[in-house]
Amino acid sequence: MTELPAPSASPVWSADGANLVVHADNAQYLPTLPDASFSMIYVDPPFNTGRAQRRQQTSMLRAAPGSGDRVGFKGQSYSTVKGILASYDDAFEDYWDFLAPRLAEAWRLLADDGTLYVHLDYREVHYAKVMLDALFGRDCFLNEIIWAYDYGARAKRKWPAKHDNILVYVKDPAGYHFSSDEVDREPYMAPGLVTAEKAALGKLPTDVWWHTIVSPTGREKTGYPTQKPEGLLRRAVAASSREGDWVLDFFAGSGTLGAVAGKLGRRFVCVDSNPQAVEIMETRLAPWIGSAP
Numbered sequence: 319m320t321e322l323p324a325p326s327a328s329p330v331w332s333a334d335g336a337n338l339v340v341h342a343d344n345a346q347y348l349p350t351l352p353d354a355s356f357s358m359i360y361v362d363p364p365f366n367t368g369r370a371q372r373r374q375q376t377s378m379l380r381a382a383p384g385s386g387d388r389v390g391f392k393g394q395s396y397s398t399v400k401g402i403l404a405s406y407d408d409a410f411e412d413y414w415d416f417l418a419p420r421l422a423e424a425w426r427l428l429a430d431d432g433t434l435y436v437h438l439d440y441r442e443v444h445y446a447k448v449m450l451d452a453l454f455g456r457d458c459f460l461n462e463i464i465w466a467y468d469y470g471a472r473a474k475r476k477w478p479a480k481h482d483n484i485l486v487y488v489k490d491p492a493g494y495h496f497s498s499d500e501v502d503r504e505p506y507m508a509p510g511l512v513t514a515e516k517a518a519l520g521k522l523p524t525d526v527w528w529h530t531i532v533s534p535t536g537r538e539k540t541g542y543p544t545q546k547p548e549g550l551l552r553r554a555v556a557a558s559s560r561e562g563d564w565v566l567d568f569f570a571g572s573g574t575l576g577a578v579a580g581k582l583g584r585r586f587v588c589v590d591s592n593p594q595a596v597e598i599m600e601t602r603l604a605p606w607i608g609s610a611p
């Protein structure tokens with residue numbers, strides 16, 4: 319078991335400070351950050367292994383009726399929803415215990431007009447949707463983005479799964495930041511059916527994003543096994559934050575969010591508990607870390 323630095327040893331974040339790469343367990347580090355500090359949070363948590371994750375007390379997020387906590391899912395208490403889900407899948411209880419307190423911190427850390435992107439795979443996404451509805455409220459669900467790619471072998475006994483899911487939640491459905499003007503556009507499938515001006519401009523992406531995986535031989539590749547393509551995060555960062563805003567990734571891996579943020583003039587905090595991830599981020603994000611913008 320790797321010894322992680324205590325939160326007090328981690329770099330201190332401040333709104334006018336420098337971009338940060340932090341080596342810590344996010345459960346320890348996130349509580350050190352002030353409320354409402356980030357316009358956009360992207361997380362790509364490890365998938366549910368059911369074994370590798372540490373159990374925590376299930377009462378941590380109990381929302382007793384009338385306690386003032388948010389209560390989602392038709393007003394049932396948070397723990398009731400969790401109990402129902404756990405009855406379908408034992409491993410899910412561990413996953414919930416691991417993820418829910420961290421996503422609750424994400425809610426606290428989001429600015430009032432902020433947006434959370436949670437990157438999942440098809441096995442987790444439905445459970446996580448219910449978890450996030452309970453945490454944020456169903457009305458705060460903005461989108462489910464499908465990242466479609468085409469890589470690897472094709473199963474013959476079922477439809478080959480070639481997509482990930484990104485759930486998008488806003489803190490305030492009546493007042494969130496979203497700028498479609500900043501987003502890269504896509505070519506029309508049938509450009510002959512629209513005017514030449516429209517064809518040249520391209521069309522706004524929908525909630526289905528076709529994008530290649532990080533090429534094993536490409537420029538972007540860092541060697542980190544779960545690295546996600548910058549093109550995906552570029553869209554999310556461009557739409558859901560402004561230049562100079564702070565963005566956060568607390569399952570940061572190779573630091574894809576930090577790289578995109580740096581290139582788009584956003585400020586970032588990237589947290590990971592794995593020393594190899596931190597080493598890779600320190601190299602990849604070197605142009606943007608260490609000095610205040």
Ligand SMILES: C[S@@+](CC[C@H](N)C(=O)[O-])C[C@H]1O[C@@H](n2cnc3c(N)ncnc32)[C@H](O)[C@@H]1O
Nearest residue numbers: 343344362544545546569571572574590591592
């Ligand atoms: C799927 S990877 C993220 C990959 C990243 N999106 C990228 O593009 O490279 C998940 C990351 O979460 C990190 N992680 C897992 N548990 C953690 C924890 N408790 N605190 C901080 N990081 C954690 C892992 O070390 C891993 O790097």
